[in-house]
Amino acid sequence: MPSPALRPRPELADILRAHGQAYRARHPVSPEQAKVMTSLVQCRTAALGGHVDSCDGCGFVRISYNSCRDRHCPKCQASERAAWVDARLERLLPVEYFHVVFTLPEQLQPLILKNRRALYTLLFRSATETLLELAADPKRLGAQIGITAVLHTWGQNPRFHPHLHCVVTGGGLSPDGRRWVPTREGYLLPVPVLSSLFRGKFLAKLKRLYQSGQLTLTGSVTQLVQPRAFQQLLDRLYRKKWVVYAKPPFGGAEQVYRYLGRYTHRVAISNSRLISMSGDRVHFHYKDYADDQKIKQMTVSADEFLRRFLLHVLPKGFVRIRHYGLLASPNVKTKLKRCLWLLGPADVVRTEAERLRRDPFRDWIENVLTRCPRCGGHLTTTSFDRGSAPIAGTVACVISRPVPAILDSS
Numbered sequence: 001m002p003s004p005a006l007r008p009r010p011e012l013a014d015i016l017r018a019h020g021q022a023y024r025a026r027h028p029v030s031p032e033q034a035k036v037m038t039s040l041v042q043c044r045t046a047a048l049g050g051h052v053d054s055c056d057g058c059g060f061v062r063i064s065y066n067s068c069r070d071r072h073c074p075k076c077q078a079s080e081r082a083a084w085v086d087a088r089l090e091r092l093l094p095v096e097y098f099h100v101v102f103t104l105p106e107q108l109q110p111l112i113l114k115n116r117r118a119l120y121t122l123l124f125r126s127a128t129e130t131l132l133e134l135a136a137d138p139k140r141l142g143a144q145i146g147i148t149a150v151l152h153t154w155g156q157n158p159r160f161h162p163h164l165h166c167v168v169t170g171g172g173l174s175p176d177g178r179r180w181v182p183t184r185e186g187y188l189l190p191v192p193v194l195s196s197l198f199r200g201k202f203l204a205k206l207k208r209l210y211q212s213g214q215l216t217l218t219g220s221v222t223q224l225v226q227p228r229a230f231q232q233l234l235d236r237l238y239r240k241k242w243v244v245y246a247k248p249p250f251g252g253a254e255q256v257y258r259y260l261g262r263y264t265h266r267v268a269i270s271n272s273r274l275i276s277m278s279g280d281r282v283h284f285h286y287k288d289y290a291d292d293q294k295i296k297q298m299t300v301s302a303d304e305f306l307r308r309f310l311l312h313v314l315p316k317g318f319v320r321i322r323h324y325g326l327l328a329s330p331n332v333k334t335k336l337k338r339c340l341w342l343l344g345p346a347d348v349v350r351t352e353a354e355r356l357r358r359d360p361f362r363d364w365i366e367n368v369l370t371r372c373p374r375c376g377g378h379l380t381t382t383s384f385d386r387g388s389a390p391i392a393g394t395v396a397c398v399i400s401r402p403v404p405a406i407l408d409s410s
Helices: 012-026 031-042 078-091 106-114 116-136 191-211 219-225 227-239 253-263 302-310 329-343 347-357 360-369
Strands: 050-055 061-065 097-103 146-154 160-169 171-173 180-182 244-250 274-278 281-288 294-301 321-325 379-384 397-399
Touching (some): 012 031, 012 302, 097 116, 097 253, 106 116, 106 160, 106 219, 116 160, 116 191, 116 321, 160 253, 171 329, 180 329, 191 244, 219 227, 244 253, 281 302
Parallel strands (some): 061 397
Antiparallel strands (some): 097 160, 097 244, 146 160, 171 180, 274 281, 281 294
């Protein structure tokens, strides 16, 4: 038996194979969670079918299995990310960009877990309305800005920690559409005002949901059925300072798209953070933000690890990356196009766009997967169905098409 130091690191799928069935026997699992567990276990296995790459020149054969393409899978985000970034290139403005994070208080977490779709949506609406409203105020910027908002529901541990990352244009279009109004260098909007307005909007909308009977109040939040108990919760939340913080602004186009390309499609925990699995214990790395972002190790039971991971399975069809203001779909061909014209030639944008189009994933596809590793000839690809034998009577090289390291989702 190989020593622990020589054992390969486990993947999330390995933990699910080893402990997923026992977890489901002991704990209730939603249909969405069950689907994710099944998809990740089957990812890049014969259960999903695959392709046979063959070389007519030297007879080389390679079998590769299909990906599950589930958005919660740490192995299936590279191609999705590359396509998504490509679609954003024409919307990049040659201006400074800002990064604002809106976090919901811990006291709301039990209620959110019972009402994920409704309260995630409320988070998007409250945060983006706050940014758009303050930016449009003539005493602030007096312009319509563009926002890309990304929902994350995890911390590094990875406990439940819902928050919204917003990438915001450093300026906006004037109300008459004639001018680009820039922000002051390094400054977007006052954070204390953002925090209080965000809190007010979220709690006002939450109260309306409660009054209209649209909230699920069962289990750990049953007591909130009583109007007095719900009002007491609101009062505590109004008295609390909500965490909104602005990170240092992005320096330019390259920084914006490095962030968007590697951050938007993250999952709760990537395979690169897993250290080992011993018995029913899982060991992984995490970054401790309370201790100067030091990298530390954590060990939890497999049950606890899977419980934490499944907390972050999104409701079916829920969109976790959304665009607002100048970047909203109805405005892209009108207001955003107008902004690009007003801002004039942008060589840095075009240069960055061309560089990003030559991303490592495409180069890997073109130069590795389509070329025979033995003779350099062209590989012909044929598909085979789920569960069927890929090729009979042939000794083949079986791979799962690993993603280049530079595209890892960590």
